[in-house]
Amino acid sequence: MSVFFAALGGTILLASFAIGFGLLLTGIDRRVAARMQARVGPPLLQPFTDVRKLFAKQNIIPANAIPWLFNAMPIIALASSIAILLYLPFGSFAPVLGAFGDVILVLYLLIIPSLALVLGGFASGSPYATVGAQREMVSMIAYELPLAVTVISIAWRLHAAHVAEPFSMLTLMQTPVWDVVGPLGSTxxxxxxxxxxWVTPGELSKIPFDSPEAETxxxxxxxxxxxxxxxGLFALAQAVKTVAxxxxxIILLLPWNLSPFLGLTMVAAGIADLVFFALKVLFVVSISVTVVRMMMARFRITQVVGLYWLVLGGLGALAIFLLMADTSYVPGMI
Amino acid sequence: MKLTKALNRSLWAFHFNSGSCNGCDIEIVATLTPRYDLERFGVKLVGSPRHADVLLVTGPVTSQMADRLRRVYAQMPGPKVAMVIGTCGLSGGIFSTSYNLAGPVDQIIPVDVYVPGCAPRPEAIIQGVVTVIAKLERLEVGERND
Structure with a gap:
């Protein structure tokens, strides 16, 4: 019973944090993008205004649509985005439901918001939405390979270093894989x-991987x-998914906490780690969403698959070989 | 479906060419360039009428486009605003005597704001957007007093 209430409280807390932070991130992203184009850009809280407006507007269900599916998918997208957060550690805070799922579960949960979008697109009964949904499916299949390769190879390297429970999200956060490896492994x-x-903008359907939503x-x-x-619900889901x-x-590859370096303890450590974690999220979004989105044009869907499977898949395979070679040089514990 | 302050600060525009010579369309694009930066006020060009709050119509309505214009306007979720950009949309302009004209835009759909000019300068279009916001604010006050 106490687990139930902890999960409920954690969900409400995390959901409100992630929606607020995610929308703020979107605002920062739009502002930074504007500055890169020598514009002033919208106010930082513009996404909040947009969502407030959308919730006050008329909600049209097209005559061709399947109403229950069309209406259910935005809710499922938001709910599943929030569900991902329950399995992620934030700073030095352990995941709310850490005992019930590991990195493989998160890998699957990350698919569900996109899947909800796909089903919503098919349920709209519009040729544009159908083509978009097909493209979204293809790009999901494309970015899953390099993402899975990354997750598996990191967890495998931790396992090879005899770290207990290498697939647990908490282990990944507390045991930076960088501390385990030698020079080959660092490469x-x-x-x-x-x-x-490169996987991050693909997951978020941002330029250059926004062919499913191609506005033009x-x-x-x-x-x-x-x-x-x-x-509006889809916009909220997208904001939460950006954070997730x-x-x-970050948990996979940039997992350090600030408190051990500053020698903080207790509440101060928790707050410092959370702020540091939020800054890292901002950093990742700025680099791999904002900068990339301003630099590039949209890929065609075939180019997306080619990039993810051949180029990034090849790089992932190279990384696996390097990690295997690394194990034979530095087999020991931390 | 009511007017809010959030609507005035987040007007998403859908651009519809009902038979324009493309001059006004180029000026709309010019209005959205970094020089004028309408995103400062939350204005954004969207790809689907379902996402839009403002319909920007350019050009006189040809007989082929009349039904399309009505349908696109009907597809927009309320509250919505229609804005005519350019003289042709106001009166038919130099095409006013054409055999192929269904009429100026306001004979097809209800229009809220007119921006005259051939083609109107970006400053005129921004003036039009400000007029839209002022009108929405006036209506909002009226709605509150009802």
Whole structure:
């Protein structure tokens, strides 16, 4: 029973934190992007205004749509994005449901918001949304490979170093894989860092991987038929997912906490770690979403698959070989 | 479906060309460039009428486009605003005597704000957006007093 209440409280707390922080991140992203184009840009709280507006607008269900599926998917997208957060450690805070799932579960949970989008797109009964949904499925299949390679190789390296429970999210956060490896392994991890930096915008369907939502050719793609409250819910889900995806990458590859360096303890340590973690999320989003999105044009869907499977998949394979070679040189514990 | 302050600060525009010569369309694009930066006020160009709050119509309405214009306007979720950009949309302009004209935009859909000019300068379009916001604020006050 106490687990139930802890999960409930944790969910409410995490959901409100992630929605607020995620929308703020979107605002910062838009502001930084504007500054890169020598513009002033929108106010930092613009995404909050947008969502408030969307919730006050009319909610149209197209005549061609399947109403229950069309209306359920935005809610499922938001709920599953929040569910990911329950399994992620934030700073020195252990995950709310850490005992019930590990990194493999998070890998699967990350798919569900995109899957909800796909089903919502198919349920819209619009050719634009259908094409967008098909593209979203293809890009999901594409980025899963390098993402899985990254996760598995890091967990395998921790296992090879005899770290207990290498697949637990808490272990990944508390035992930075960088402390385990030798020089060859560090090279491999740098490669995996590059791979994760490319997977992040793909997960979030941002330019150059935004072909499912292509505004210029598909009129908003998957979201073409969504309006009002449903579109607002998808915007919230996207904000939460931004936090979750960036946090996932950080836990895998940039997991250090601030408190051991500053010698903080108790509450101060928790707050310092949380703030540091939030700054790392901001850093990751700025680099691999904002900068990339301003630098590049949209890939065609075939190019997306080619990039993820051949280039990043190849880099991932190289990283695995390097990590295997690394184990034979530095087999020991931390 | 009511007017809010958030709506005035987050107007998403959908651009509809009902038979324009492309001059006004170029000026709309110019309005969205970094020089004028309408995103400062939350204005954004969106790809689907379902996401839009403002319909920007350019050009006179040709007989082929009349039904499309009605349908696109009907697809927008309320509260919504229609804005005509350019003289052609106001009166038909140089095309006013054409055999193929269904009429100026306001004979097809209800129009809230007119921006005259051939083509209107970006400053005029921004003036139009400000007029839209002022009108929405006026209506909002009226709605509150009802």
């Amino acid at each position: 491999a991890l740098l490669i995996l860092l590059v791979v994760m930096a 050719e598909l009129a908003g793609g998957i979201l073409a038929e969504y309006s009002g409250r449903n579109l 995806v960036a946090a996932f990458g």
